[in-house]
Amino acid sequence: MAGNTVRILDGNTFVVSEDTGDIEATPSEPTGLFSIDTRFLSRWVLTINGERLNSLSYDDLQYFEARFFLVPGLATHYIDAKLSVIRERAVGGSFRETLTILNHDEKAVDLEIRMEAGSDFADLFQVKDEILNKKGEIYSDAERDRLRLGYRRGNFKRETVISATVPARYDREGFAWNVHLEPNEQWDTAIEVQTVAIGPGGRDLRMGLRAHGTERLVLQRDLEEWMTRAPKVNSEHPELASTYRRSLIDLAALRFSPLSLGGQTLPAAGLPWFMTMFGRDSILTCLQVLPFAPALSETTLRILGGLQGTRFDDFRDEDPGRILHEMRYGETAAFEEQPHSPYYGSVDATPLFVVLLDEYEKWSGDVALVEELEQECRAALKWIDDYADLVGNGYIWYERRNTDTGLENQCWKDSWDSISYADGKLPPFPRATCEVQGYAYDAKMRAARLAREFWNDPAYADRLEREAATLKERFNRDWWVADGEYYALGLDPDGRQCDVLSSNIGHLLWSGIVDEERAAKIAEHLVGPRLFSGWGVRTLAEGEVRYNPIGYHNGTIWPFDNSFIAWGLRRYGFADEAATIANGILDAARYFDGRLPEAFGGYHRELTKFPVEYPTACSPQAWSTGAPLLLIRTMLGLEPHEGHLSVDPRLPVGMGRIEVLDIPGRWGKVDAFARGRLDLHSLAA
Numbered sequence: 021m022a023g024n025t026v027r028i029l030d031g032n033t034f035v036v037s038e039d040t041g042d043i044e045a046t047p048s049e050p051t052g053l054f055s056i057d058t059r060f061l062s063r064w065v066l067t068i069n070g071e072r073l074n075s076l077s078y079d080d081l082q083y084f085e086a087r088f089f090l091v092p093g094l095a096t097h098y099i100d101a102k103l104s105v106i107r108e109r110a111v112g113g114s115f116r117e118t119l120t121i122l123n124h125d126e127k128a129v130d131l132e133i134r135m136e137a138g139s140d141f142a143d144l145f146q147v148k149d150e151i152l153n154k155k156g157e158i159y160s161d162a163e164r165d166r167l168r169l170g171y172r173r174g175n176f177k178r179e180t181v182i183s184a185t186v187p188a189r190y191d192r193e194g195f196a197w198n199v200h201l202e203p204n205e206q207w208d209t210a211i212e213v214q215t216v217a218i219g220p221g222g223r224d225l226r227m228g229l230r231a232h233g234t235e236r237l238v239l240q241r242d243l244e245e246w247m248t249r250a251p252k253v254n255s256e257h258p259e260l261a262s263t264y265r266r267s268l269i270d271l272a273a274l275r276f277s278p279l280s281l282g283g284q285t286l287p288a289a290g291l292p293w294f295m296t297m298f299g300r301d302s303i304l305t306c307l308q309v310l311p312f313a314p315a316l317s318e319t320t321l322r323i324l325g326g327l328q329g330t331r332f333d334d335f336r337d338e339d340p341g342r343i344l345h346e347m348r349y350g351e352t353a354a355f356e357e358q359p360h361s362p363y364y365g366s367v368d369a370t371p372l373f374v375v376l377l378d379e380y381e382k383w384s385g386d387v388a389l390v391e392e393l394e395q396e397c398r399a400a401l402k403w404i405d406d407y408a409d410l411v412g413n414g415y416i417w418y419e420r421r422n423t424d425t426g427l428e429n430q431c432w433k434d435s436w437d438s439i440s441y442a443d444g445k446l447p448p449f450p451r452a453t454c455e456v457q458g459y460a461y462d463a464k465m466r467a468a469r470l471a472r473e474f475w476n477d478p479a480y481a482d483r484l485e486r487e488a489a490t491l492k493e494r495f496n497r498d499w500w501v502a503d504g505e506y507y508a509l510g511l512d513p514d515g516r517q518c519d520v521l522s523s524n525i526g527h528l529l530w531s532g533i534v535d536e537e538r539a540a541k542i543a544e545h546l547v548g549p550r551l552f553s554g555w556g557v558r559t560l561a562e563g564e565v566r567y568n569p570i571g572y573h574n575g576t577i578w579p580f581d582n583s584f585i586a587w588g589l590r591r592y593g594f595a596d597e598a599a600t601i602a603n604g605i606l607d608a609a610r611y612f613d614g615r616l617p618e619a620f621g622g623y624h625r626e627l628t629k630f631p632v633e634y635p636t637a638c639s640p641q642a643w644s645t646g647a648p649l650l651l652i653r654t655m656l657g658l659e660p661h662e663g664h665l666s667v668d669p670r671l672p673v674g675m676g677r678i679e680v681l682d683i684p685g686r687w688g689k690v691d692a693f694a695r696g697r698l699d700l701h702s703l704a705a
Contacts, residue, residue, distance in 0.1 A: 256676025529588030554625025
């Protein structure tokens with residue numbers, strides 16, 4: 021994305037524009053009005069008397085609205101303007117823009133105000149891949165009181181319907197007004213852009229979304245209620261409270277309502293490419309934010325359970341019991357040019373589903389949901405044992421069955437070159453990665469608790485615990501890289517280790533699969549110079565053949581990854597190491613105005629003095645938004661324990677006092693307080 025782009029969003033709908041408010045989509049610029057994986061506006065250009073406008077400033081007022089202050093002419097030729105132009109826009113179920121023109125001249129003016137409007141109705145996959153190959157018919161109809169842009173391909177139909185409160189002249193390329201303004205007179209109009217998505221049976225898929233309204237007051241009230249329900253964080257650390265607030269607001273923006281599911285929301289993965297349901301991303305985000313926004317977990321579990329795999333489908337990489345990876349609603353999914361309807365090609369979402377259910381119950385005491393999802397949990401565990409073990413040695417493996425459009429790497433590091441041997445070569449398929457084995461271990465241990473306490477099946481609980489113990493013993497034998505004293509990133513089908521040092525070993529601490537006598541060495545690696553940059557833990561250690569500080573999964577720093585690593589370090593008693601990681605990530609957040617991106621460069625902190633953003637990182641992104649919240653939990657040592665909330669704080673040096681008020685859970689609402697040690701070096705200086 022280029023600089024000076026403005027993004028506003030509200031779950032299912034988002035707009036990316038220039039800093040003038042104009043939209044001129046190109047193959048390399050994913051600007052436009054997007055909803056349900058379709059670009060509904062690819063051109064939206066305002067002119068006055070045929071002249072483009074120059075931006076004086078713009079304000080991102082809230083995540084769902086923005087305001088642009090403009091004048092005619094180019095910035096390089098600016099002379100005291102006689103006109104001011106204000107564009108205010110908001111997104112909700114649709115897109116609304118208010119246009120205001122003010123005449124500052126001492127004489128009257130006559131203006132032609134024109135908005136050029138058009139849509140290529142590109143599928144988001146086509147925009148992402150920079151390949152626009154439309155197989156249907158694009159049309160444009162200028163009616164008396166509106167402009168209708170449309171696309172049809174069989175029974176797949178998308179329309180953009182544009183109207184205004186002040187009557188306009190509509191043509192196929194846009195609409196215009198002829199306006200006479202006296203001195204100091206003001207003119208304004210509101211432009212409404214409705215999006216229509218016709219599915220099978222002729223029903224508009226977006227009707228349920230419109231029920232939420234597009235009025236600013238409705239959206240503002242929803243945000244205020246969201247913020248009021250969340251715990252309050254106060255801190256002497258200058259940026260912690262503002263980073264927390266930014267995270268809560270972004271999390272509100274990323275709430276996604278799956279179509280036809282009654283307005284329930286779960287976290288979408290991120291803007292601009294992943295504003296949809298993702299199994300892994302939604303689950304991990306829910307785990308991060310449980311102490312602060314627990315309701316997201318209930319919805320996520322129920323929706324993912326309802327869409328759990330039920331059959332063998334090679335095109336979608338579906339198996340019985342498997343939790344979906346990604347759900348899409350665009351043209352390429354509708355015509356099976358992509359398998360995302362839904363697509364099941366991830367190996368971690370299924371054990372993580374069980375992990376989230378157990379963690380949610382510990383916090384909420386929601387026994388009813390545990391009982392409701394018993395069969396889904398059993399099916400997920402059966403998938404681990406019966407369908408995920410492609411080699412027959414008790415581990416979870418992956419190999420795509422859809423070789424055309426399925427994902428090659430189905431772990432969270434899903435880029436093509438993320439799994440390698442120490443010599444840099446890529447292993448054959450099927451592959452297994454270490455962190456997923458930890459998730460499987462954790463899922464079985466947690467499901468044993470659920471079976472014993474809620475499902476009245478102690479024999480099943482005993483069996484799961486035996487299987488988990490066997491997995492742990494076998495894992496610590498097969499995955500340990502003796503000459504480096506860490507766990508391999510992966511195994512190939514012959515059992516050969518992908519013997520690189522990676523951040524994945526931190527997830528093993530979180531899951532509990534690491535033998536106690538090896539934990540100290542893992543902690544040492546995680547905060548050692550090869551993995552820890554000063555800002556955070558790199559995805560791949562410096563010195564590995566494929567290490568690249570701006571390689572997507574081969575050396576960058578992912579805030580979400582670091583938050584779970586810190587949580588794992590706390591689990592094994594390495595509080596100072598966890599605090600070191602938390603401090604680095606929270607320090608980085610202030611360079612991004614509190615909004616941590618998907619990833620940033622793995623350069624040494626001493627080299628860059630500031631974190632270098634990865635060029636195509638999603639922002640906001642759900643599990644980066646959740647990272648500060650999990651780090652706050654980790655620093656304060658917040659853990660549900662026998663129906664109560666235990667607090668065991670270990671803050672970084674110099675963090676100062678932190679208080680988290682009204683933490684919700686089965687205990688009602690409680691407060692937690694902590695004070696960090698003084699930075700004596702800083703005081704002396």
